[in-house]
Amino acid sequence: MKLTMTEIFEIKELLYGLHRTEEAARMKRYIQHGAISTYDHVVSVVLLSFYINRRFHLGASDAELVRGAFLHDFYLYDWHQNGYPGRLHGYHHPKIALENAMQRYALTPVEQNIIASHMWPLTLFRIPKSRAAFIVCLTDKICSSYETVMQRKQRRRKESCGFE
Numbered sequence: 001m002k003l004t005m006t007e008i009f010e011i012k013e014l015l016y017g018l019h020r021t022e023e024a025a026r027m028k029r030y031i032q033h034g035a036i037s038t039y040d041h042v043v044s045v046v047l048l049s050f051y052i053n054r055r056f057h058l059g060a061s062d063a064e065l066v067r068g069a070f071l072h073d074f075y076l077y078d079w080h081q082n083g084y085p086g087r088l089h090g091y092h093h094p095k096i097a098l099e100n101a102m103q104r105y106a107l108t109p110v111e112q113n114i115i116a117s118h119m120w121p122l123t124l125f126r127i128p129k130s131r132a133a134f135i136v137c138l139t140d141k142i143c144s145s146y147e148t149v150m151q152r153k154q155r156r157r158k159e160s161c162g163f164e
């Protein structure tokens, strides 16, 4: 994936400072997978979603895609440490992320659906209803799988040199 400097600048403009808030700083402290923070994860999903939309000319609204992708995991807790909803995190966190985001920002229906449906088909009845929501639903799975594989590699590396 290669985005141009102009595209990166465009993405930052479209985020309207969402990535510079106190909550975004908190997301840097929560671990998503391995050593990847929730912030790093959502930024990966933003960049890959934008890239896929542009390069494949899918025609999703860039602004909604970027904002929805950034907020898709706005649940604001460390899911490895929470008693609840830790085990059921996968199912519950889109709803929590949506509530958190709606308390702070005016979201379009497309942005709301991006957040609510990103775990589909796990969340059976919360279905992606736009191109942007389908893109985020797909890129979230790609990024999560990549992060999980990297985590396993890291663990194997540690084990092979006698750690853990």
Ligand SMILES: [Fe+2]
Pocket: 072, 073, 093, 094, 118, 119
């Ligand atoms: Fe998620």
Ligand SMILES: [Fe+2]
Pocket: 041, 045, 072, 073, 140, 144
């Ligand atoms: Fe995610």
